[in-house]
Structure formats: C-alpha cells, structure tokens
Amino acid sequence: GKPPPSQSVKRRIMWHVDYRGHSALPDLERAVTELTVIQRDVQAILPLAMDTEIINTAILTGRTVAIPVKVIAIEVTGLVLDVSALVECESDNEDIIKVSSSCDYVFVSGKESRGSMNARVTFRYDILNAPLEMTVWVPKLPLHIE
Numbered sequence: 264g265k266p267p268p269s270q271s272v273k274r275r276i277m278w279h280v281d282y283r284g285h286s287a288l289p290d291l292e293r294a295v296t297e298l299t300v301i302q303r304d305v306q307a308i309l310p311l312a313m314d315t316e317i318i319n320t321a322i323l324t325g326r327t328v329a330i331p332v333k334v335i336a337i338e339v340t341g342l343v344l345d346v347s348a349l350v351e352c353e354s355d356n357e358d359i360i361k362v363s364s365s366c367d368y369v370f371v372s373g374k375e376s377r378g379s380m381n382a383r384v385t386f387r388y389d390i391l392n393a394p395l396e397m398t399v400w401v402p403k404l405p406l407h408i409e
Contacts, residue, residue: 304339308346310386310395311335312369317360319401321373329370332362332395334386346388355383360399369397377401 313331321328336346352366360382362369369384378401383394 305336305344305389305391306339307337308350308386308388308391308393309335309337310384310393312395312397315396316398316400317369317371319371319373319375319378319399321371322375322402322404323373323406325373327370327372329363329368330397331368332366332384334366334388334393336388336391349388351387353385355385360384360397369395371399375399375401 311333317328317330319328320326332347333345334347334350336344338344347367348365350366352362354360354362354369356379358376359379360369360371360375362384366386378399380398382397382399384397385392385394
C-alpha cells in the first residue's frame with residue numbers, strides 16, 4: 264500500500280504588521296516565520312455496530328441481512344468524532360461476512376459458505392485501523408422443521 268501520510272507539515276509565511284494611518288513598511292522590515300501545522304491528533308478509532316451477532320437467514324430466504332455500523336475517532340483531548348464517511352474497510356473473509364462499499368453496514372447475502380464466532384471486518388482511518396468482530400450464525404442444511 265501507500266506510505267502513511269506525514270503527521271505534520273512545515274510552511275513558511277511572509278507577514279508584516281500594518282499600523283492604522285501609517286504607510287506599509289519596506290520589505291526589509293518584513294518577518295519570515297515558520298509554522299508547523301499538525302493534523303488532528305486522533306488516538307484511536309472504534310467501529311460500533313448496532314448488534315454483535317448476525318443470523319444468516321439470507322441462506323434460506325435470499326433476503327440480505329444487514330447491520331448498520333458507525334466509526335468514531337477519539338482524539339488526544341478526549342473529543343469524539345464520527346468519521347464513518349472517511350473510513351476504508353474490508354472483510355477479512357467474504358465467505359462469512361461482507362461490508363458495504365461505503366463502510367456503513369456489514370451484511371450477509373446468502374452466498375456465504377459458513378459462520379464464525381469471530382468474523383472480522385477491518386476499518387481504516389488515516390494510519391489507524393481497528394477490527395469489528397461479529398458472530399455470524401448460519402442454519403445447518405438440510406433444515407428439519409417439526
């Protein structure tokens with residue numbers, strides 16, 4: 264993959280002070296200052312699902328079963344931000360569970376081959392990543408109903 268983005272950037276700016284009623288200062292008296300701009304200091308991201316278990320009834324009905332997901336970021340200051348629209352994601356095994364291209368829900372479509380006690384979807388924001396672990400239940404076929 265691509266290298267992680269730099270956490271800080273240095274920029275030079277030219278500036279001077281204008282005093283009301285006085286003419287601008289000559290260039291010799293301008294100051295050059297170097298500023299370091301640091302991006303938000305996010306400590307961790309946390310994917311949150313509406314449920315930690317999903318029952319794959321799609322294998323029987325053909326109807327997708329989906330669970331909404333939000334991803335929050337926690338800054339050094341304790342500030343909590345919703346970064347759901349800014350994350351990338353992927354399922355560790357699409358034969359068990361899938362994730363939407365916009366990363367806003369996990370789902371089963373009925374095409375999965377098995378379940379798992381710890382199915383994992385990984386979410387990435389900047390240089391951080393975090394897993395969402397789900398239990399995926401699947402019916403055992405043939406299904407006997409009495």
